[in-house]
Amino acid sequence: MKKFDIRELVAAGLMAALVVVGTMLIQVPTPTRGYIHIGDSMVYLCGVLLNPAAGFLAAAAGSLMADVFSGYGVYAPVSFVIKGLDALVVGFCYKRVVAVYGDKTIKKAWAFAAGVLLGGSIMVLGYLAYETFLYGFYVAILGIAGNITQALGGGLLAFPLVLALGKIGERF
Numbered sequence: 009m010k011k012f013d014i015r016e017l018v019a020a021g022l023m024a025a026l027v028v029v030g031t032m033l034i035q036v037p038t039p040t041r042g043y044i045h046i047g048d049s050m051v052y053l054c055g056v057l058l059n060p061a062a063g064f065l066a067a068a069a070g071s072l073m074a075d076v077f078s079g080y081g082v083y084a085p086v087s088f089v090i091k092g093l094d095a096l097v098v099g100f101c102y103k104r105v106v107a108v109y110g111d112k113t114i115k116k117a118w119a120f121a122a123g124v125l126l127g128g129s130i131m132v133l134g135y136l137a138y139e140t141f142l143y144g145f146y147v148a149i150l151g152i153a154g155n156i157t158q159a160l161g162g163g164l165l166a167f168p169l170v171l172a173l174g175k176i177g178e179r180f
Contacts (some may be wrong), residue, residue, distance in 0.1 A: 048162025054163025055099025068092030098123035128159025
């Protein structure tokens with residue numbers, strides 16, 4: 009098991025807090041008794057700025073806490089897994105492409121877009137499966153459009169921050 013140094017621990021705690029704030033700032037209820045929010049932008053930043061383990065834990069813990077604090081506790085355990093994996097996939101895609109192909113802005117954009125599409129797919133399918141278990145398939149499909157909007161919107165909000173904060177991430 010990897011041990012975190014104090015800098016990584018503080019950065020992960022800060023990012024988890026930003027996930028909570030981003031998730032709770034604006035919440036639009038959905039027909040599946042969930043909600044759409046802008047917290048995915050912070051989930052993506054967790055993956056890009058932190059190492060894989062810290063990014064997973066920060067996104068997962070922040071999403072879990074936001075669900076609990078917002079009264080959506082039924083989603084908290086699955087949000088922990090889904091949002092953690094979302095951050096992990098986005099971070100892996102982004103860092104791998106940038107490491108192999110260079111750090112030009114256009115390559116960063118393609119790498120981030122690929123990560124958001126893969127991570128967002130995990131999120132959409134994960135919540136579809138969970139909501140199918142909770143409410144049945146026909147109710148669960150009502151949440152797909154909202155989850156896709158949330159994933160793509162989070163990516164659009166996060167990408168300028170990824171570019172601006174890219175140098176900071178190298179020090180975490």
